[in-house]
Amino acid sequence: MNLHFTEEQEMTRKMVRKFAEEKVAPAIPMMEEHDAFPEELVRQMGELGLMGMPIPEKYGGMAMDYTSYVIAIHELSRVSAAVGVILSVHTSVGTNPILYFGTEEQKQRFIPKLASGEYLGAFALSEAGAGSDVSSMRTTAVKDGDHYVLNGSKMWITSGGYADTYIVFARTGKEAGNRNISAFIVEKDTPGFTVQPKEKKMGLKGSSTTPITFEDCRVPIENMLGEEGDGFKIAMANLDAGRIGIAAQALGIAEGALDAATAYAKERKQFGKPIGQMQGIGFKLADMATRVEGAKLLTYHAADLRTQGEAAGKEASMAKMFASDTAMAAAIECVQIHGGYGYTEDYAAERFFRDAKVTQIYEGTNEIQRIVISKHLLRD
Ligand code: CAA
Ligand code: FAD
Numbered sequence: 001m002n003l004h005f006t007e008e009q010e011m012t013r014k015m016v017r018k019f020a021e022e023k024v025a026p027a028i029p030m031m032e033e034h035d036a037f038p039e040e041l042v043r044q045m046g047e048l049g050l051m052g053m054p055i056p057e058k059y060g061g062m063a064m065d066y067t068s069y070v071i072a073i074h075e076l077s078r079v080s081a082a083v084g085v086i087l088s089v090h091t092s093v094g095t096n097p098i099l100y101f102g103t104e105e106q107k108q109r110f111i112p113k114l115a116s117g118e119y120l121g122a123f124a125l126s127e128a129g130a131g132s133d134v135s136s137m138r139t140t141a142v143k144d145g146d147h148y149v150l151n152g153s154k155m156w157i158t159s160g161g162y163a164d165t166y167i168v169f170a171r172t173g174k175e176a177g178n179r180n181i182s183a184f185i186v187e188k189d190t191p192g193f194t195v196q197p198k199e200k201k202m203g204l205k206g207s208s209t210t211p212i213t214f215e216d217c218r219v220p221i222e223n224m225l226g227e228e229g230d231g232f233k234i235a236m237a238n239l240d241a242g243r244i245g246i247a248a249q250a251l252g253i254a255e256g257a258l259d260a261a262t263a264y265a266k267e268r269k270q271f272g273k274p275i276g277q278m279q280g281i282g283f284k285l286a287d288m289a290t291r292v293e294g295a296k297l298l299t300y301h302a303a304d305l306r307t308q309g310e311a312a313g314k315e316a317s318m319a320k321m322f323a324s325d326t327a328m329a330a331a332i333e334c335v336q337i338h339g340g341y342g343y344t345e346d347y348a349a350e351r352f353f354r355d356a357k358v359t360q361i362y363e364g365t366n367e368i369q370r371i372v373i374s375k376h377l378l379r380d
Helices: 007-034 039-048 066-079 081-093 096-101 104-116 231-267 279-307 313-337 339-343 349-359 366-379
Strands: 121-124 140-144 147-158 165-171 181-187 193-195 209-220
Touching (some): 007 066, 007 081, 066 231, 081 096, 081 147, 096 104, 096 181, 096 231, 121 147, 165 209, 165 231, 181 209, 181 231, 231 279, 231 313, 231 349, 313 339, 313 349, 313 366
Parallel strands (some): 121 165
Antiparallel strands (some): 140 147, 147 209
C-alpha cells in the first residue's frame, strides 16, 4: 500500500478541512443545543461535490476514488461526527446500492439527484426486533399487480425525515431466514410511508435518527433493487463499504480528541508547568497518538483496497472495530486530560465522548465485526 496520498487526494483533504473548520464548526452550537439537522451545510456539501464523490461522472458524480471519499468523512468527523455520518450514510449505503445493484433506468432516475445533493439518501435495514440479527426482520412486501405493498416498521434510520430516498429491506416470502429478503427504493412522498418522531440520542446531535413505518405502502415494481430475494446480499455487500465510512468517522473523532487534548495539555498549567510536561499526561497523549495512527493505517488500507477494486469486507470490519474502539478510548482520555472542564459543555471533549460511543454500535456492533472477521478467517 502506498501511504503517500496523491496530490489530488491532498487537495481534497485541504478543501474539506477548510470547509469543516470554516463552515461546520460554527454550526455545532446550533446542532448541539437544538438537535437541529444541518440542512444548509448539506446543501453546501452538494455544491462542493461532496455528495457524489465516488460516483461516476456519467451519473453526475465527481468520479473520485474511494480513498478521497474516506478522506472527506475523516476530515468532516474531526470537527463534527454528525455531519460525517450524514455523508457516510448518504453515499455508502444510500446511493451505492443503486449504483451497484440498480438497473440503468434506476441509476439514471435517482443517482444524478443523489450525487448533486438535490436528494439525500437513507438506508433502512434495522428494525426494533432485528438489529444484529438482520434475517429476523418482519417488514413485508407483497406483490400486487405492478406494485409491492409494504407493511411494517424500521428503526434507527439516519437522516429520517430529511432523506428523499430510502433503501428499504423487506420480506417477499413467508419462509424465515435471509433468502426472501428484497430491497426497494422508497421515495419519501409514497402514500403509506411515514416518518416517526426522532430519537433523543446521547450524541450525534444534529443527525436525525427516526423510526419509519409502512402501512399498505405501494412501491412500484420498477423500484425493486436486484431480483426478489437479493436483499440480504445487497445489504451485506454495501455494509462492507459502509463500514469503511464509519471507520473514517471514528478516526476523525479520535483525531479531534487527540488534537483537543494535546492543545489543552500545552496550555493548562498546574504545579507551575503545563500539564503536558507531567509524564502521566504525556504518556496518555503518546498512547492516544499511537492508537490513532493504527486506526489511520487500517482505515486507509481498507479504503485503498476499494480504490483498487479489491474485496475489503474483512479489512473494513477490522478498521471499523479498531477505529471505533480508538475513538472511544481517545475521547475518554480527552475528557480526563481536561479535568473538570472536560465534564462541561464548554469544551468539545464531552461531545467527542458522546459521539464516539455510537461508532462501536452502528453499521454492525463491534461484536458483529468480530463475527464477520472470524468468518473470513475460517473461510479463506
Ligand atoms: N457480501 C455478499 N454476501 C454476503 C456477505 C457480504 N459481505 N456477507 C454474507 N453474505 C451472504 C453469505 O455468503 C450467505 O450466503 P449463502 O446463504 O448463499 O451461503 C448469506 O449472505 C448469509 O450469510 P451469513 O450466514 O453470514 O448471515 P447471518 O445471518 O449469520 O448474519 C451478520 C451475518 C454478519 C451477523 C449480519 O446479519 C450482519 O452484518 N449484522 C449486522 C447488521 C448491520 O450491520 N446493520 C447496520 C445497519 S445500517 C447502519 O447502522 C447505518 C449507520 O451506521 C448510521
Ligand atoms: P442488538 O442486536 O439487540 O444487540 C444488543 C447487544 O447484543 C450488542 O452488544 C450486540 O453486539 C450483542 N449481540 C447481538 N448478537 C450477538 C452475537 N451473535 N454475538 C455476540 N454479541 C451479540 N440501522 C439502519 O438500518 N439504518 C440506519 O441508518 C441506522 N442508523 C443508526 C443510527 C444510530 C444513531 C443508531 C444508534 C443505530 C442506527 N442503526 C441504523 C441501527 C444499528 O445498525 C443497530 O443499532 C445495530 O446494528 C445493533 O442492533 P440493535 O441495536 O438491535 O442491538
